[in-house]
Amino acid sequence: MNNLKKTKNSIRWVIALKEEAQVILDYYKLKPINEKTIYPIYKNEEETHWLIICGIGRNNAAASTAYLYAYSNASNYTSWINIGIAGSGKGNYGDLYLVDKISTYQRKKSTFPSTLPKANLPKMHLFTSDIPISDYSTCELIDMEGSAFFDIASKLTSKEFICLMKVISDGPENDIKEITRSKISNLIKENLLKIIDVISYYERLSEEEFKIIDKPKLFNEIKSKWHFSATQSYRLETLLRRIEIFCNKKDIEKAIKNCETSNSVINVLNTKIKNNLVNWSKF
Amino acid sequence: MIETIYVEDAIQNHPKTKFILNKFKKSRIISINKYGEIFNKRNQNFRIQKANPCLILAHKKDNFVLPAPEGFGIGSSKNFYFSHMYNCIYDCRYCFLQGMYSSANYVIFVNFEDFDISIKKIIENNVDSKVTFFSGYDCDSLALENVTGFAKHILSIFRKYPQIEIEFRTKSLQKEPFLSAKPMRNVILAYSLMPELMSNSLDNKAPSISKRISVISELALKGWKIGLRFDPLIHGENWKELYKELLENIYNNIFLDNLHSVSFGSLRFPKRMFKDIFKLYPHEPLFTSPLSLNNKMISYDIDIEEEMTSFCKNLSLKYINEDQIFKCSI
Numbered sequence: 001m002n003n004l005k006k007t008k009n010s011i012r013w014v015i016a017l018k019e020e021a022q023v024i025l026d027y028y029k030l031k032p033i034n035e036k037t038i039y040p041i042y043k044n045e046e047e048t049h050w051l052i053i054c055g056i057g058r059n060n061a062a063a064s065t066a067y068l069y070a071y072s073n074a075s076n077y078t079s080w081i082n083i084g085i086a087g088s089g090k091g092n093y094g095d096l097y098l099v100d101k102i103s104t105y106q107r108k109k110s111t112f113p114s115t116l117p118k119a120n121l122p123k124m125h126l127f128t129s130d131i132p133i134s135d136y137s138t139c140e141l142i143d144m145e146g147s148a149f150f151d152i153a154s155k156l157t158s159k160e161f162i163c164l165m166k167v168i169s170d171g172p173e174n175d176i177k178e179i180t181r182s183k184i185s186n187l188i189k190e191n192l193l194k195i196i197d198v199i200s201y202y203e204r205l206s207e208e209e210f211k212i213i214d215k216p217k218l219f220n221e222i223k224s225k226w227h228f229s230a231t232q233s234y235r236l237e238t239l240l241r242r243i244e245i246f247c248n249k250k251d252i253e254k255a256i257k258n259c260e261t262s263n264s265v266i267n268v269l270n271t272k273i274k275n276n277l278v279n280w281s282k283f
Numbered sequence: 284m285i286e287t288i289y290v291e292d293a294i295q296n297h298p299k300t301k302f303i304l305n306k307f308k309k310s311r312i313i314s315i316n317k318y319g320e321i322f323n324k325r326n327q328n329f330r331i332q333k334a335n336p337c338l339i340l341a342h343k344k345d346n347f348v349l350p351a352p353e354g355f356g357i358g359s360s361k362n363f364y365f366s367h368m369y370n371c372i373y374d375c376r377y378c379f380l381q382g383m384y385s386s387a388n389y390v391i392f393v394n395f396e397d398f399d400i401s402i403k404k405i406i407e408n409n410v411d412s413k414v415t416f417f418s419g420y421d422c423d424s425l426a427l428e429n430v431t432g433f434a435k436h437i438l439s440i441f442r443k444y445p446q447i448e449i450e451f452r453t454k455s456l457q458k459e460p461f462l463s464a465k466p467m468r469n470v471i472l473a474y475s476l477m478p479e480l481m482s483n484s485l486d487n488k489a490p491s492i493s494k495r496i497s498v499i500s501e502l503a504l505k506g507w508k509i510g511l512r513f514d515p516l517i518h519g520e521n522w523k524e525l526y527k528e529l530l531e532n533i534y535n536n537i538f539l540d541n542l543h544s545v546s547f548g549s550l551r552f553p554k555r556m557f558k559d560i561f562k563l564y565p566h567e568p569l570f571t572s573p574l575s576l577n578n579k580m581i582s583y584d585i586d587i588e589e590e591m592t593s594f595c596k597n598l599s600l601k602y603i604n605e606d607q608i609f610k611c612s613i
């Protein structure tokens with residue numbers, strides 16, 4: 001559990017039912033992990049995608065999201081995805097929707113997930129209920145996990161990295177009692193291409209964020225040669241990020257080669273910045 | 284294209300809300316209780332939001348007009364500012380808004396009438412002072428004029444007080460509502476400028492310097508008072524040639540009789556703000572500049588600042604009077 005790699009793109013799925021997850025498990029080649037866990041967990045070989053089957057209800061959604069975060073060593077650039085079926089009084093059976101507003105009975109205030117830009121998918125307001133609802137008249141989408149998933153995920157990362165997608169499975173004309181396991185799998189399967197498209201955005205997003213927060217190339221190498229305190233390490237990291245833009249690795253190595261202490265490394269790098277005359281025509 | 288517009292419940296029926304929504308017929312409208320539910324919450328990523336900001340229509344409750352920070356002025360004894368909007372459609376890398384708000388979404392306050400009341404009250408309370416108001420401290424004052432109509436609205440107030448100055452600071456090419464109105468001597472249209480080469484790299488999404496200059500020239504010719512704001516001054520290779528070229532180009536292309544003032548400002552970030560902006564954009568060329576901690580601010584060293592300011596000032600003095608030149612020192 002602690003020897004997990006830091007991967008460039010990082011996706012975590014929280015899904016209520018195995019039937020909803022099956023198509024995702026197959027497509028992304030996710031296999032059950034070889035350990036006994038509180039909730040079933042799957043991952044791909046590269047450990048970029050992890051998926052947890054949370055079961056029904058808000059408590060399960062909240063607990064499993066937090067559990068997956070800790071278990072999979074998710075980073076703050078991890079994208080969190082919740083997908084599942086939902087009831088609806090407005091949309092068409094089988095259609096996929098993005099969620100951009102969530103309400104519950106329990107809380108007066110709504111929450112507002114971001115949605116990916118320029119998506120061709122329609123968006124709806126989700127109502128998360130603790131009990132199945134058969135009166136669809138007042139709600140756009142109804143589920144039993146979304147709000148709890150969002151509440152926890154938004155504590156783990158920025159809301160731009162969280163996505164909720166719902167496929168309409170029941171409504172005034174499609175009785176909830178007629179939902180079967182195979183119908184659930186099919187509903188997700190029929191939307192697979194759209195789902196993949198959405199996920200590719202979140203993969204890119206987490207990869208871009210990784211590039212931004214990843215340590216500068218020379219950081220670990222330099223740290224292994226001199227002893228840096230925590231404050232000095234932060235200064236080193238900042239200076240290297242700035243210098244790497246206009247100075248190549250070799251030149252940096254040459255400049256600090258004869259430094260005897262970490263302080264002199266920082267001073268040399270500082271002087272490099274102080275003397276830099278930015279060539280604006282290059283940018 | 285604004286994909287999503289959040290609208291506070293309380294102002295759903297406000298005429299300005301309807302006016303604005305009418306311009307975005309394809310956007311998804313989401314009702315909210317208070318704009319704070321969306322704006323400036325923790326766990327938002329300014330940089331990602333900036334790629335596709337949403338619009339929030341809100342009701343401002345207080346602090347419509349505030350005293351301007353010390354060092355922000357063009358000669359009046361009392362300076363005030365107001366912002367009908369938070370955030371900006373442009374994305375200048377040195378902009379303090381990126382470090383000030385955690386959300387890049389645009390907030391527009393639709394209750395313009397409350398700004399009017401506050402402005403009038405301040406004018407009445409300061410009859411014996413020379414007063415200047417600055418529009419758009421937390422935004423570009425004109426960039427979204429075609430959506431908000433705020434400048435047009437506020438001009439009508441200042442028409443009644445010709446002794447009170449108002450400055451609109453902008454990088455936009457918005458000529459309305461000025462071209463269609465009679466020029467007002469108490470209105471300053473102030474343009475932020477820097478050499479094109481630097482602007483290309485720093486003033487993301489903003490109009491080019493050459494386009495800004497041609498708008499300035501047109502409005503000056505029409506009789507509007509112009510302010511030139513070289514703020515921040517940017518250092519780099521050939522900075523003297525670049526600023527010389529820019530200043531000469533402007534002074535030779537605008538009707539100098541209508542030049543109200545010129546100001547020079549230094550590139551300065553409070554330490555915390557610099558840290559936040561750097562975290563968002565660590566690979567930006569701006570941060571390869573010789574910036575360091577000076578007096579609790581991240582800035583160029585004082586000798587660089589002074590050399591740049593006096594170079595630009597001396598060059599400007601060939602064209603304008605000393606009393607038209609100001610230093611912006613916030």
Ligand code: SF4
Nearest residue numbers: 371373374375378422
């Ligand atoms: S135009 Fe002004 S407010 Fe807008 S991004 Fe640039 S500096 Fe900031």
